[in-house]
Amino acid sequence: MKKMLTGLQPTGVITLGNYIGAIKQMVEYQEQYDTYMFVADLHAITVPNDKLDLSEKTRSLIALYLACGVDPDKVTIFAQSNNEYHTNVAWMLECNSYFGELSRMHQFKEKSKKSENFTAGLFTYPVLMAADILIYDSDIVPVGIDQKQHVELARDIAIRFNNKYGETFTVPEPVMSVTGTKIMDMIDPTKKMSKSSENQNGVIRLLDEPEVARKKIMRATTDSEMAVKFDVENKPGISNLINIYSALTGKKTEEVEKEFEGSNYGTFKKAVAEVTIGKITEIQEKYNEVLNSGMVDQVLKAGADKTREIAKKKYELVKQRLGFYM
Ligand code: AMP
């Protein structure tokens, strides 16, 4: 069975866009791959932030994924900081990565512009990510488009290391985790719904109060026509609502158009709000149940035990390849 691995930063906000574009797909993947999913908490400290609440956010993130249908019997779930081999392997890989190639990473260029005092960790971030991936011989790494370059770097590092020291790592493939449905902002439907958006009225969060989510949908920007028709170019707002309705009900675009033929936008929005609220309420109920059950700690403990064993073997192989006294 092929191995799939992905990391998630514990940022605390998960949007309907994340759910439809990534989490739902993850839940399908778990049937096809030996899946590893971890909280990238060591990556979260590369940008200084006083209010990280890492422990709290890690528990919340895992609970939310479990609530969305990630099955801990099928997926190995762990926190990166609970596995010291990630940083150990990262150091060995750093000494086989080049200043030049890391300087060319888009994310580093973007984020380092924002502060004069950016950290060394921000610079070596992609190498830690390469260690995350290569330790487990991951075949497939689903990521958003912004992380694709980092997975490509992990490929380069793996190939380089294998050529220099002998076969050590599987060369991973990035896969884009948005398969088509990109969910757009409720206020500006020409831009992606994003957790970091300035106006949060455009962003539906999985943990929004249902009535708050309803208001955001009822106030969503639409056009001045009256037809529930899918036309991204001329009707981005309505097309986005059609996408949401379609993703949450499993109905095809044409079926949705047919269902709402002759309806006004108010009626359609009410229907979109109903299915959205239905979904987030279901997720929130499970989320609270999971958080209060002790399950998160159990899952993370089991994940740490399992992955430390795997990672230790890879770490020792890397040391051996590099010729360390052991
Ligand atoms: P991010 O929240 O940008 O870190 O993305 C996490 C995952 O969710 C990535 O796989 C993204 O491609 C996906 N994602 C984020 N926002 C959206 C959106 N508005 N629509 C669809 N997928 C999204």
Ligand code: TRP
């Ligand atoms: N850097 C990724 C992000 O911000 C998270 C991440 C860390 C990751 N290590 C990874 C993703 C390994 C995939 C594989 O989204």
